[in-house]
Amino acid sequence: MIDKQLNRRTLLAIIIVGVTGALNAPSFAGKSSETKPFTFAQLCDTQLGFGGYEHDINSFKQAVKQINAFKPDFVVICGDLVHIPSDKSFTDFKKIKDGLTMPCYCAAGNHDVGNKPTPASLKRYRKVIGKDYYSFEHRGYTFVFTNTQLWKAPVKDESEKHNAWVIQKLKEAKKKHSPVFVVAHYPLYVKKPEEKELYYNLPLDKRKELLTLYEECGVVAVLAGHTHRTIINSYKGIQLVNGEATSKNFDNRPLGFRLWNVASPTAVKHEFIPLKLKEAEPDAKPDASLAPNG
Numbered sequence: 001m002i003d004k005q006l007n008r009r010t011l012l013a014i015i016i017v018g019v020t021g022a023l024n025a026p027s028f029a030g031k032s033s034e035t036k037p038f039t040f041a042q043l044c045d046t047q048l049g050f051g052g053y054e055h056d057i058n059s060f061k062q063a064v065k066q067i068n069a070f071k072p073d074f075v076v077i078c079g080d081l082v083h084i085p086s087d088k089s090f091t092d093f094k095k096i097k098d099g100l101t102m103p104c105y106c107a108a109g110n111h112d113v114g115n116k117p118t119p120a121s122l123k124r125y126r127k128v129i130g131k132d133y134y135s136f137e138h139r140g141y142t143f144v145f146t147n148t149q150l151w152k153a154p155v156k157d158e159s160e161k162h163n164a165w166v167i168q169k170l171k172e173a174k175k176k177h178s179p180v181f182v183v184a185h186y187p188l189y190v191k192k193p194e195e196k197e198l199y200y201n202l203p204l205d206k207r208k209e210l211l212t213l214y215e216e217c218g219v220v221a222v223l224a225g226h227t228h229r230t231i232i233n234s235y236k237g238i239q240l241v242n243g244e245a246t247s248k249n250f251d252n253r254p255l256g257f258r259l260w261n262v263a264s265p266t267a268v269k270h271e272f273i274p275l276k277l278k279e280a281e282p283d284a285k286p287d288a289s290l291a292p293n294g
């Protein structure tokens, strides 16, 4: 009799705990057993030629060396691969990138496709570097690479196509209960979600639309570059991370990259890894051509 009562109580407790756990869990955690742990590296603004051409070549090479030693599953580069797109800069970039012993995925930055991209600049990027927006799945997670320049400075037909594609990919991921990482160049915002549009963020209307979409579709993190300042924000549980550059930082942060450790959809962490550089770092003053208001 006592045994039966205990069993019933135990069963009830298990049901209560189970229901409470399910209610507290994020929407994508229902099938979290389908995700597996992994690590990846985030590089920002390799921007060959911004902190001094030789300097940036050396620091990118050093980043490749250190990333190879960590052996992450893959690397993402959040745009501004080069400072001025040319056959030489893109060739140098690719040569160093090919030194990575794991796959590397790039996002397009304003320096790669132009502040105001054109059909010609997009064509060149696609020919030399590859697709400017695409996605892949890894260990149950979906990585969506966006071309933020197509939101920042719309290009006829191209921007509509890109926007529809991003919405579709996110909805597909949601359907599969696959947590999403968005890789971008421009951050959504720098300080506050409602801040006005500046050089360093996305237009307010588009930003609101994306924040809602990301929240609804189980985005766990948005990785970006462009700011040359480390910015770590959180929006309704979504991590928004603009990491350190390997070319030049404006906030006196050391050059380096971020190593992400994805243990589960609710345990996603990242840490900064400084570059082991011998020479002095370049002057950290902003370049006039990049600064928003001078």
Ligand SMILES: [Zn+2]
Pocket (backbone or CB within 6 Å): 080, 109, 110, 111, 185, 225, 226, 227
């Ligand atoms: Zn940029």
